Amino acid sequence: MGDELVVQNLNKTFYVDGKPLSVLEGINLTVSDGEFVAIVGHSGCGKSTLLKIIAGLESPDADGVVTLHGREIAKPGPERGMIFQEHRLMPWLTLEKNITIGLDDKTRREKMELASEYLRLVKLEGFEKAYPAQLSGGMSQRAAIARALVTGPEMLLLDEPFGALDALTKIEMQKEIIKIREEKKTTMLMVTHDIEEAVFLADRIVVLSNRPGRVRDIVTIALSDKRNRGAADFAWYKKKVYDYFFEPEEDAGPEFAI
Amino acid sequence: MRNKLLWLGFSLILPVLIILLWVYVTHNSILPELLLPRPGKVMEMFWKQITVGTLKNDIRVSLIRILKGYALAAVVGISLGVIMGMSRIAERFFTLTFTSIRQIPMMAWVPLLIMWFGIGEESKVAVIFMAAYFPILINTLSGIRRTDPKLIEVGRMYNLSKMKLFTKIYLPSALPNIFVGLKLGLGISWMAVVGAEMIAASSGIGFRLNDARALMQFPIVFSGMLAIAITGVLMDWILTFISRVVTPWDKNKS
Numbered sequence A: 001m002g003d004e005l006v007v008q009n010l011n012k013t014f015y016v017d018g019k020p021l022s023v024l025e026g027i028n029l030t031v032s033d034g035e036f037v038a039i040v041g042h043s044g045c046g047k048s049t050l051l052k053i054i055a056g057l058e059s060p061d062a063d064g065v066v067t068l069h070g071r072e073i074a075k076p077g078p079e080r081g082m083i084f085q086e087h088r089l090m091p092w093l094t095l096e097k098n099i100t101i102g103l104d105d106k107t108r109r110e111k112m113e114l115a116s117e118y119l120r121l122v123k124l125e126g127f128e129k130a131y132p133a134q135l136s137g138g139m140s141q142r143a144a145i146a147r148a149l150v151t152g153p154e155m156l157l158l159d160e161p162f163g164a165l166d167a168l169t170k171i172e173m174q175k176e177i178i179k180i181r182e183e184k185k186t187t188m189l190m191v192t193h194d195i196e197e198a199v200f201l202a203d204r205i206v207v208l209s210n211r212p213g214r215v216r217d218i219v220t221i222a223l224s225d226k227r228n229r230g231a232a233d234f235a236w237y238k239k240k241v242y243d244y245f246f247e248p249e250e251d252a253g254p255e256f257a258i
Numbered sequence B: 001m002r003n004k005l006l007w008l009g010f011s012l013i014l015p016v017l018i019i020l021l022w023v024y025v026t027h028n029s030i031l032p033e034l035l036l037p038r039p040g041k042v043m044e045m046f047w048k049q050i051t052v053g054t055l056k057n058d059i060r061v062s063l064i065r066i067l068k069g070y071a072l073a074a075v076v077g078i079s080l081g082v083i084m085g086m087s088r089i090a091e092r093f094f095t096l097t098f099t100s101i102r103q104i105p106m107m108a109w110v111p112l113l114i115m116w117f118g119i120g121e122e123s124k125v126a127v128i129f130m131a132a133y134f135p136i137l138i139n140t141l142s143g144i145r146r147t148d149p150k151l152i153e154v155g156r157m158y159n160l161s162k163m164k165l166f167t168k169i170y171l172p173s174a175l176p177n178i179f180v181g182l183k184l185g186l187g188i189s190w191m192a193v194v195g196a197e198m199i200a201a202s203s204g205i206g207f208r209l210n211d212a213r214a215l216m217q218f219p220i221v222f223s224g225m226l227a228i229a230i231t232g233v234l235m236d237w238i239l240t241f242i243s244r245v246v247t248p249w250d251k252n253k254s
């Protein structure tokens, strides 16, 4: 066990029509092996950008450093998997081909076997030959999860993965993620708009400020019963995170205090 | 299945109405028989021309010309479209030249191409090529350009090589557009070959039309036009069929 991911003094500036736009400022964050960290923040504060930098799809400004087990991240690698808000499956590939798109060094047979294995993992067995258009939103997102897992990543980067799903499917998917985490011990870094989702899933919640995004606080979640959304401390954590975004009302004191 | 038949019947309504009008006009001598022959007569001539006459051979000659020029146009149009679509530099390099050449109507090429290639096969093939490559190129280019950057990001996430990016993402994404270009190009090929054959040729369907006009054989003119229309529609159907086969995921295509 150690600090898997270290983000140090990370800044990111975009240039729009030659004008600088500071999106992330002085981000410091460490994520341990097997940890689940959620990132919440207002729209446009740079959450996706942060995830893309960790994925290696964007590069940070010169002074910042992002390392994974001591090695600097310069480009995407198979030890990091990414799941986007949209499933982003190739409409022209069957699920089997979609899922194995990143496996270059495998034989056809191995690919087929891996595809079946991971489709089973996300409860899509039998859909090997289906095209994405034949799937529901939830099924497509499951397939995207299978695609991200098939390369055997140590770390999953999830950018609002369930934001487009209905409430029931979303809860189902959250349970799937917990199951996968238990099974694969994958480190998870998830951006979400849903505070309840963050409290339900995460060990820690990183609260970002408005753009330029800075770390306002990191809330460690220590629930008595991790699975009980109705518990008093669950509500307390929800409110605590919620209050970072909206001023607490005068009369509504904390329902629960440690 | 039943629905398909209904639709087929529906699309036949207008052609049938036109033929009925044609029958009505000719049988009541509203137009002189010499200018607008009766449909029965045209059909009779058409059948005779197809079975024993020269029309069959004329179409064959024109079709072979189209196949040569069109195949060349498809290869050049798709390749250039892909290269320009995937490289900003290549697009900059070629665009002005192609846009300028594009301003010259395809029939204006005929005199020059005849001077260069004579009135034989090469000049016809060249005219078809000049007419057809551009729509193919433009549609390929825009298809490649319109590839969803979000999907390309997925490719980058897996460090796909440029070749893999092309075969797995850009090309399939552009295929429906490429077929739009191929269809447009095919239609234009047909026009180009008939036009070129009318100006300078000793065979082909365009030549036959002009020849029949000179000899005042109007039923032959009509059956020639009928043959052009039918062949054109058949070729379009074939392309539609091929595009269905190679883009099975593209379900929202009519």
Ligand SMILES: Nc1ncnc2c1ncn2[C@@H]1O[C@H](COP(=O)(O)OP(=O)(O)OP(=O)(O)O)[C@@H](O)[C@H]1O
Binding pocket: A014, A015, A016, A021, A023, A041, A042, A043, A044, A045, A046, A047, A048, A049, A050, A211
């Ligand atoms: N490639 C880019 N070029 C220029 N500006 C960009 C680029 N990508 C993102 N931005 C800008 O950076 C800011 C942060 O974008 P980002 O997508 O990271 O926000 P976000 O926190 O994920 O928002 P949301 O919650 O809406 O997804 C936005 O103002 C956006 O316009």
Ligand SMILES: [Mg+2]
Binding pocket: A047, A048, A049, A159
């Ligand atoms: Mg985002």
